[in-house]
Amino acid sequence: MLNNTGPRIDHDTRVYWAGLGEGRLLIARCQACRTWIHPPKGCCPSCWSNEIDHEEPSGAATLFSYLAPRNRGRGIPAIIGWVELVEQDRLLIVAPVVLDSETPPRLGEPLELFWSKKDGAKGPMFKGRCET
Ligand SMILES: [Zn+2]
Known part of the structure; x- marks a missing residue:
């Protein structure tokens, strides 16, 4: 039976999903030119190297865009964010904020x-960060 409800896990994305299972955000990174790559790919879109490994970013980010459900319910207000990690411009992940x-x-x-x-x-979530 087909199961279309879960994430698509393949050779390129399995380390990312395994990391989430361990409570670690592992983002693909080209070891040749150091470009962060998300969603993960087996080949660097910047230099075409296939030397891809995974590294943990700092966790600092900014809100790039978001979707606010009309009925968020009671309790903790959360939105779906397109979150830009500070490591690189347009390094975006989708996560609750x-x-x-x-x-x-x-x-x-x-x-x-x-x-x-x-x-x-x-899975990873984000909250406000105090600027220092
Ligand atoms: Zn590269």
């Missing part, structure tokens, strides 16, 4: 990675 309040988020807002400890919530 937890907001401090009902105030609409602003694009460019500094964020930081965290992992939910609650049952049922898996």
Whole structure:
């Protein structure tokens, strides 16, 4: 039976998904030119090298864009964010972003990675980061 509900796991993405299972954000990175690559690919789009490994970014990010469900329900307000990791321009991952309040988020807002400890919530999430 076909199962179309889960993520598509293939040779290029298996390390990324395995990392999430261990609570680690592992982003593909070209070892030849150091370009970060996400979604992961077996070949660097910048220099065409196939020397791809995975590294953990700092977790610091900014809000690039977002989708705010009309009915977010009660409790912790969260949106679906396109989050730009600070390591590289347009290094975007899609993840829930937890907001401090009902105030609409602003694009460019500094964020930081965290992992939910609650049952049922898996995968990387982001929340506001204090600028220092
Ligand atoms: Zn490269």
